[in-house]
Amino acid sequence: MVEQSDRAPLLDWEEIPPGQPPPSGPSLDPADSVSSEPSKCRPQGKEGAGSGWTLSPGAPGSGTAVRGRSPHSPSIQAGPEGDAGATDEEGDCAFTGLSVKERRAAEWEEKDQIVAVFVVTFDTRSGNMVEWCLPQDVNLEGVEFKSMASGSHRIANDFIYFRKGSYFGLACFANMPVESELERGARMKSVGILSPSYTLLYRYMHFLENQVRHQLQCPGQYSPLEAFYEDKKAVLPPGGNGLVTACPTSALGTMVNRCMHPEMKITHPAGCMSQFIRFFGEQIMVLWKFALLRKRILIFSPPPVGVVCYRVYCCCCLANVSIPGIGASVPEFRPFFYINVADITALETELSYVACTTEKIFEEKKELYDVYIDNQNVKTHRESLQPLLRINSADREKYRKLSEQRQLLLYSQEVDGDCTTNEEDLFILFFMEQNNRIFQTLLEVAGSADPTLTAEHVRAMGLDPQGDRGFLVDLLEVYGIDVMLVIDNPCCPQRCFGDLM
Structure with missing residues (x-):
């Protein structure tokens, strides 16, 4: 039983005396791949959110040539929750364009905001x-x-x-x-x-x-x-x-920041990226493409739902971008976390979101989502998105590099005691750098005298010129980038255009 007092009993969990084990996290279903073991080298106060959560889904390209268009014009700030130093329409703190360490430092400045x-x-x-x-x-x-x-x-x-x-x-x-x-x-x-x-x-x-x-x-x-x-x-x-x-600061305010123990990482969405990627394996590259295209993603799982809420967060992190201006004029990518049938009306107007549910009835509501995930089964009822479900050679190569970097990190931590980076930093930065490389290349080609995107450009972005053609067509339309995409085939070149907004 928790003792009653005149002040909230926060010290019972915020300050762990030396030599005593930390409080255990919530019980999780053994079927889930989230480990409750703490990270030995996890920095305190880790904030894993990246930037670029404000981009939108676009209609899939149906032909060999499409014009990029941005039918939605609300000015939504870039970043996971708005521009750096700003507050977005949801009141969330923002970390656009900041490194993981800078974002971690910015987290210290957040105040308790319990309403x-x-x-x-x-x-x-x-x-x-x-x-x-x-x-x-x-x-x-x-x-x-x-x-x-x-x-x-x-x-x-x-x-x-x-x-x-x-x-x-x-x-x-x-x-x-x-x-x-x-x-x-x-x-x-x-x-x-x-x-x-x-x-x-x-x-x-x-x-x-x-x-x-x-x-x-x-x-x-x-x-x-x-x-x-x-x-x-x-x-x-x-x-x-x-x-x-x-927000009023109390005597506990500064102490809370000093007492964020690494062992509590499993109770923070940022502490689940490595488990998330291990759970989906190579299919993480399929989810990455859907997330970057800002599709409506719905994850189904029976209870317990806590770990599935973490997967919602992780899906959003796959599409982090730190290049200023990318997606500034398209709708926000909304993490809804857990939803139920009472949210159907709200979802009907959403153009882009990630959510999870325990209610199987949602699978029949195909007008509400683009991508449906049941356990490790990722599927879509939209014919134009079916090719994105196939894992190509470039996807496998990216996953191999990601796995290789993780093994090197673990080796460095074990042998050298290097605690400056952890798995969460690695995974978030891996996808952010991948996304930045894609958009930087697209913007450079669009601003050149010959705005033609060749197979060499595509390979330099870490994509497959043939297998990722449909993905690139959609990407150009969603983000409104004006380039000519030339894909060789035995018959004739195929071209795709998009407008740079």
Whole structure:
């Protein structure tokens, strides 16, 4: 049981005395490939988000020649969550064009931005319902379903990232057997928080896990949650647009930054990239292309859903770009994390997103997605995207280089004790550099006297001139780059054009 006090019991997990083991992360399904072993050389405070989350999907090229067009013109800032030093429309911090170490330094400047804390319970007569919340006037419509995934009654515990309007949420779920006919033998609750940014939610994973167990054992005792909210609440502007303009700093504020232990990496989305890539193997290159084209990607998995929320984040990281101006005039690539049937209406208007669900009914809603992932099976119902499912020689070569770099990194860490880089840095930078090389080449060719993209250019970008032709056609259209793509074949050259917006 968690002791009640006048202040939130954060020290129980934020400060680990020397010689004692760190708190364990949430229980995960053994079928998942996420390892709970800590990284020996993981830097503290690691923020793995890259840049370039603001690009859009485009209609696939259907012929040998297409004109690039950008039908959507809202000015969305580049970067995973906006331009560097700026705040985007969701209120998230931004790291455009920064190196991993610079982004890590920028993370230290983020403030706690908790805008709501809540308890959700399952009632045998009313179903999922919000039992308690602070502030009492906050709009939590739908949170009772987002924080307790469909099918959760079959598992003992889980954690869930989700999106609620302009906010992001993290909830910890637990299911405890009870001898109660009224509760039908089981008591199920979730304790969660909302914030304008998901980048710091992982800090409170252990606290939320403790609190949901506390709520199961002692229902109705909310003083630790009240103290937590008072300590961490964000100050929002009167307009109520969800953007944080100021956040009070407490005595715990600086200590939280000093106490980010490497062992807690599995509770942060940035700590899962290596497991994500090992899980999908060479198919990671298929996902990379769909992500770079900003397709609507939906991941299905039965509960537990926590590790699948990490895969949503990782899919977004595959398309990081740090070249200024790339995708500045196309819609944002939205990470929705966990979704359910209540989100169908919202998804109908989305042009680009990545999400996960535990509800199989979504597979039948083909108008809502372009790519559907079930376990390690990646598929698309769109005929024009079918060729992208095939792994070509260039894809295998990239995956070989990625695996080789990882082995060299592990060797360096073990033999030389080199802790300056870790697997997460390596994977994120690998794809960012790959993407930067592609766009840099395309922009240079588009700005040259002869804007013709040859097979040599394509190979220099790390692509297959034949196998990646359709991918390049779509890429030129999505990003509005004006070049002539010449692909040799036995009959005649095939050309493709795009407009540089």
